[in-house]
Amino acid sequence: MGASCTTVVIPKVLFINGFTGMLLIVNHQSKIYKPAPQNLEELLAIELKPHSKGIAVAVNGQVIQKANWANCPLQESDSILIITATQGG
Helix, strand or coil: CCECCCCCCCCCCEEECCEEEEEEEECCEEEEECCCCCEHHHHHHHHCCCCCCCEEEEECCEEECHHHHHHCECCCCCEEEEEECCCCC
């Protein structure tokens, strides 16, 4: 069973020479998001096609159930692993 994410946290925002955004590590790649996604569901809306199915997500090594995506806040430098099921043979 996956971990649930219910902590309420105000995300840190990265400031680099007047640029604001949030640094996240998504599938082992550092990315800066502007505006910063407030939760996992918002990040997945940016990263995935609409109505994607067969998705598994972990934040900092903890699997997050789909029902908890909207309640899982993101913080600066979080590591997010997004796995999509593929068909083939």
